[in-house]
Amino acid sequence: MRTTVQELCELLGGTLAGDGSVTIDDVASPESATPDHIVYTASPAQYRRLEGHPGAVILDHETHEACPHAESDAPRILVEDPQAAFIQAMLHFRPPAPRQQTGISPHAFVDPSATIGEDCNIHPGAHIGPGVTLGKGCDIHPGVVIAADCRLGDNVTVYPNAVLYAGVSVGNRVIIHATAVIGADGFGYRLEQGRFAKIPHTGTVVLEDDVEIGAGTTVDRAMIGATVIGEGTKLDNQVMIAHNCQLGKHNAYASQVGFAGSVTTGDYVRCAGQVGVADHAHIGTGSTLGAKAGIRGTVPDGETYHGIPAGPEREQIKLHLTLRKVPEMRSQLGQLARQVQQLQDQIENLNDRRTGSAAA
Amino acid sequence: MRTTVQELCELLGGTLAGDGSVTIDDVASPESATPDHIVYTASPAQYRRLEGHPGAVILDHETHEACPHAESDAPRILVEDPQAAFIQAMLHFRPPAPRQQTGISPHAFVDPSATIGEDCNIHPGAHIGPGVTLGKGCDIHPGVVIAADCRLGDNVTVYPNAVLYAGVSVGNRVIIHATAVIGADGFGYRLEQGRFAKIPHTGTVVLEDDVEIGAGTTVDRAMIGATVIGEGTKLDNQVMIAHNCQLGKHNAYASQVGFAGSVTTGDYVRCAGQVGVADHAHIGTGSTLGAKAGIRGTVPDGETYHGIPAGPEREQIKLHLTLRKVPEMRSQLGQLARQVQQLQDQIENLNDRRTGSAAA
């Protein structure tokens, strides 16, 4: 779908600079672009570093003004939000395939007592257990297992081999990626006469509207009530959310984050990769946890925490920078000890001489 | 199933305090309880904090004596072990569905050479390979794959989409959660002429009686003998146990713990989340590894280790508290250096004057 930069510019609602008759046939990253591609840059520095020779560039007005341009430069489309415009261009060149209505495959297993909404696709090899309710327009991919009495809203997508244990509740427009497991038993035992007795987990999991769950991520069911993933919250791959956690809305956690039991969070919490949060901790609204942070207790609203155990960013940076000075401090300490010894000797000497002179 | 507190009290073998005619219809957590619910508390502090207005409370005698009660208070059931009594109450209000005998689904794939014990349920979409032996009363959920020649004991439950590679051995009453993988090849290669040559793994995995394996957990097969998970040991979700590990009995590891190859443990070892253990380490009986600990070498019996690299708890706490003092130490060090400089100046002065007075 070759398109002139002029046409693209109109599509994106931008302002053209340079030759609008140049034609483009795809988007690309700055590193791999050829003259057939349009790219976007987020800063003057990135713009100047442009390695490939793209056919056109999307950028914002500030970047454009900050960079001088030659006649020979690639044409530019100036917009308010280059990333948003670039995504729009990407979808122009790579239009998503329209959703196919394949319906319920004869190779899927659907329990007769399940209720399936309109326009659902249930692919070969998917398993829908007894008493399950699906809303409208759901896509249940091959190998997915939805156990008894789960309730899914409208337009839910469950990718291959994901598993929902019995009784899990899923809102509208939720996306669950491949091999994610929702609703396995919480990890709870009582040590009775030297053996672990399993604590029954009669609770469930609630995924609210617009939640997205990454591949291989596990969200355990509560002991009594529900483990809740709040509206719009996004979990990356291989995240672990233990029993009874209550996550707020619009949280975003990167891969391999682990929450122990009964953690609560506010809204707009962000976790970088491999963060660990101890049981019963509370993470305040708008706070950010740095990569690999180890959290206990309470993180106040709006704070950024780093470290193991974690503390406020400023303290942690100061602590960390100071710790790097310890080898230097150690040699200073040695030197100081030697100086003090010398001073002691000198004073003793002075005292001796004084005594000597007094004695004289 | 509305029940009077009097009836519940008899069921739980407790002592009633307050109005036994109050009726209850479910258990709840202290935070979410209404007058229809019974809760339990584990301490006077928790009892006093009771936020909801539960219909009744299970607590122990000490807690009860420590807290004054008004006529208007919710009725109480006094017992020795409130958590155990609460679980019993939970199972009264939420009786587990009796195990259904669905037998071998025509939608399951069972190799003709497999041996299936009495009363097994093999659900639609499960796969039982050639030469597999299942004991009595096993539940093999949809999408489970049990490869050739695996041997399972009695009353084993394997949740959806879990995978057992060929030749794995599983004891009685073992529970394997969804998408767990038992018996994949150990991670071993030889670098030969610049390329990795795979080391064949002809060993297996043994899960002893009463083991529970969490969702997404992986236990790799040994190179020659067996990777062993000892009797009664419980692994949470997303735990990794590498080839040739020998875990003792009644260990319990929280989520995202990773053991490298050939680690051995005693009995009753506990790991908090995200612990990592290096290859060939030994973790002694009754020891505890704190969250995110990084372990090498040997952890003695009964010890608690923390930190990266980990050491005994007391040392680590002392070290950690001292490290927090380093910024303060640094300014003390600067001040001391200035003081020493001043002393040097004063002594020089004294010496000068002395020389002067001597010269005088």
Place this chain on the structure above:
Amino acid sequence: MRTTVQELCELLGGTLAGDGSVTIDDVASPESATPDHIVYTASPAQYRRLEGHPGAVILDHETHEACPHAESDAPRILVEDPQAAFIQAMLHFRPPAPRQQTGISPHAFVDPSATIGEDCNIHPGAHIGPGVTLGKGCDIHPGVVIAADCRLGDNVTVYPNAVLYAGVSVGNRVIIHATAVIGADGFGYRLEQGRFAKIPHTGTVVLEDDVEIGAGTTVDRAMIGATVIGEGTKLDNQVMIAHNCQLGKHNAYASQVGFAGSVTTGDYVRCAGQVGVADHAHIGTGSTLGAKAGIRGTVPDGETYHGIPAGPEREQIKLHLTLRKVPEMRSQLGQLARQVQQLQDQIENLNDRRTGSAAA
């Protein structure tokens, strides 16, 4: 398959020491060997520690010369590379079952538009989507889902319940272990009016020739181009590789390693377990990242990095050893402060006396 040590020795191309008429019927680890077993040792220390009583030992010439031998000792096979010889012996006693040609199971789902190469085994319950191309000699195990338009080379093995999202490209001789997920969406959102808007991921994943992917490992698709796992690179279980990463050739990463987006690596990079690498980092050729290391920025070629945040091994060891001295430094600092105080008192005293004597 009982075999004399003499015969084994000829098979392994070694030199015999001791009684070659002894017969052996299996390999074993040094700890569990009986007189029926042959073992190997890698060092004199290990040789002397031999706990079991193996029937024979494979070792190298240096080890043999370093250890005295009695008439009664087990016969020895001397070779250049004991591990390689041992693997050969293992495959002699435990010959791998020949690959069975089972073809396309009638219980598999293969879309009519898929192209399946010669000699492929597609097992019951596997799912091959529309437009998929498989090369020759592939083994697609039960429960595997290969979504639309994936292209696999020759002799690819995909273990049970692994998932390939649409459009993924896989080279020759690639091995993908159970429940691995290749090609899920990268974790990218734009915060628009307080809600996360999903950034479409129209790119793909490329697994080059001879890659091996561990159980539960996830490799996300790129936003535009491809996330690339270079030729011969091996990923252990539960590894996470995020969108747009470009891994070089012959890398090897242990379990639970996590790479954030757009990381690039050279060749022969090694990561120990639970390493985390921040987005856009670069890991140079031949470098090694220690267990649990937290990496940002650039790791130069050939370096070994440790720590969180990580630095060169030598610096980190020095830093770490020095940090252990901080409690001691703190008490030195206190003592030094007292000494300085005493010196100050003494000098004051001297000054006083001087003034006094001057006044006298």
